[in-house]
Amino acid sequence: MSLENPRTTKYEFLGPVGAFLISTGVPLTIYGLYYACSEQTGGCPPPGLFMSKLPAFLDTQAALMYLAWYLFCVIAWRVLPGAQVPGTTLRNGTVKTYKINAFSTLVLAIVIVVALIIYSGPDAFTFLYKRYVGFVTASVVMSIIQAVGVYALSHRKDALLALGGNTGNMMYDWFIGRELNPTLSIFGEEFDIKTFNELRPGLILWVLLNISFMCEQATRNGGFIGVTDSMWLVLLFQIGYVVDSLYNEPAILTTMDITTDGFGFMLSVGDLAWVPFTYSLQARYLTFHPITLGPFFTILILFVNAVGYYIFRTANSEKNDFRNGKDTRNLRYFVTKRGSKLITSGWWGRSRHPNYFGDIIMALAWSLPTGFNTPITYFYVVFFGVLLVHRQGRDDEACEKKYGKDWEKYKQIVRWKIIPYIY
Ligand SMILES: NC(=O)C1=CN([C@@H]2O[C@H](COP(=O)(O)OP(=O)(O)OC[C@H]3O[C@@H](n4cnc5c(N)ncnc54)[C@H](OP(=O)(O)O)[C@@H]3O)[C@@H](O)[C@H]2O)C=CC1
Numbered sequence: 001m002s003l004e005n006p007r008t009t010k011y012e013f014l015g016p017v018g019a020f021l022i023s024t025g026v027p028l029t030i031y032g033l034y035y036a037c038s039e040q041t042g043g044c045p046p047p048g049l050f051m052s053k054l055p056a057f058l059d060t061q062a063a064l065m066y067l068a069w070y071l072f073c074v075i076a077w078r079v080l081p082g083a084q085v086p087g088t089t090l091r092n093g094t095v096k097t098y099k100i101n102a103f104s105t106l107v108l109a110i111v112i113v114v115a116l117i118i119y120s121g122p123d124a125f126t127f128l129y130k131r132y133v134g135f136v137t138a139s140v141v142m143s144i145i146q147a148v149g150v151y152a153l154s155h156r157k158d159a160l161l162a163l164g165g166n167t168g169n170m171m172y173d174w175f176i177g178r179e180l181n182p183t184l185s186i187f188g189e190e191f192d193i194k195t196f197n198e199l200r201p202g203l204i205l206w207v208l209l210n211i212s213f214m215c216e217q218a219t220r221n222g223g224f225i226g227v228t229d230s231m232w233l234v235l236l237f238q239i240g241y242v243v244d245s246l247y248n249e250p251a252i253l254t255t256m257d258i259t260t261d262g263f264g265f266m267l268s269v270g271d272l273a274w275v276p277f278t279y280s281l282q283a284r285y286l287t288f289h290p291i292t293l294g295p296f297f298t299i300l301i302l303f304v305n306a307v308g309y310y311i312f313r314t315a316n317s318e319k320n321d322f323r324n325g326k327d328t329r330n331l332r333y334f335v336t337k338r339g340s341k342l343i344t345s346g347w348w349g350r351s352r353h354p355n356y357f358g359d360i361i362m363a364l365a366w367s368l369p370t371g372f373n374t375p376i377t378y379f380y381v382v383f384f385g386v387l388l389v390h391r392q393g394r395d396d397e398a399c400e401k402k403y404g405k406d407w408e409k410y411k412q413i414v415r416w417k418i419i420p421y422i423y
């Protein structure tokens, strides 16, 4: 075992057994959510739990369309212009550069879809709703293929492995991600598989799925005039979130997924299947269960989302500006033995993950438009809460390793983990 790629001695997610359970559980949950909440199976939930029939899992047309979608994203990455931005310094001392053009890819995709809808009517873009299960299968197959491919590639002599992904247990390493930054060369340009998947094919597909669900509602209700206020709210919030993520694309380069985690099945299925198909559940529900909120509830939900967005954005900007030497707020901080500074006032003085707090408030605002008819449309809030609590724990552990006593000192100053005065 080389010094650069030490053997991993600690398992996360309960080791190989957990890796197996999550790898099978994630696709099953995506199908399960469709089964438990869809028009085709009889409602949300269906009247008899085991009585309804699932549509075909395999749909060749959907698979071909999904492949075309993925290729569109790759071609857009290659041909659209974009700044070359350096990532963080890797532990072997090298720095990778990334092409920043995810936002232009989103704009291009939306322009094409809107042109299609204007030219041919909303009915022309309902195929994502109608062939939903086929698209799920295509994205899961794509995730498996990619995870197998990057696992095989990671056995090159020059591969830099993730510190957490080199246990030697095939199942676990395949799941958690063995290589830190699997890269291909596409027409002479370095293609970083992990950052590409994290921001483009899945997040933009989430937007397109939502637009397709709105088109289905419009088709049924006499055009876009018949689209309900609840559907508009969900689209506004979720498209706004994706726009924000892609517009701030360089911010992803310092997240733990990019700096620390390898790319394996957990991230490939999370990025390509889980994000678009479970995060869009609310809009899919509203397609077959339209809800009119009226001005009072619309304004109330807009307010909840605005509060969440304000916290999420100002917290992330405070940290990014501070770390980039552009702080205008005179935030208090202390310098750690490692040399980096930890903020102790503003949002980062109120809790150790104020951005997660904003994110979870937004998650709630995205489910509220579906009313209180079924708990299933609140799945995202629950999952996201669990994800963020777990992520907070992982980050705390990583910071403890990085900063040692300095992290203890920071924890003494900032006692709350996510929600000030509560958690
Ligand atoms: N919608 C979704 O499904 C998901 C959304 N997200 C969102 O992604 C965003 C990024 O999240 P994530 O990467 O987990 O973590 P953060 O952006 O919260 O970054 C954590 C890192 O920030 C640095 N840091 C911590 N405390 C301080 C401080 N006081 N002062 C300065 N730096 C500090 C540390 O790294 P260092 O010191 O090494 O720089 C730490 O590892 C969040 O807004 C989150 O809500 C995340 C996951 C899923």
Ligand SMILES: CC(C)=CCC[C@@H](C)[C@H]1CC=C2C3=C(CC[C@@]21C)[C@@]1(C)CC[C@H](O)C(C)(C)[C@@H]1CC3
Pocket: 022, 026, 198, 199, 203, 244, 245, 252, 255, 257, 266, 267, 269, 270, 271, 274, 275
């Ligand atoms: C069910 C399963 C296997 C879960 C894996 C977790 C993934 C769903 C998440 C891990 C980190 C993520 C990030 C985003 C989406 C969810 C996943 C993939 C993210 C792209 C959402 C938008 C944000 O602005 C972000 C870019 C910061 C974020 C990055 C992490």
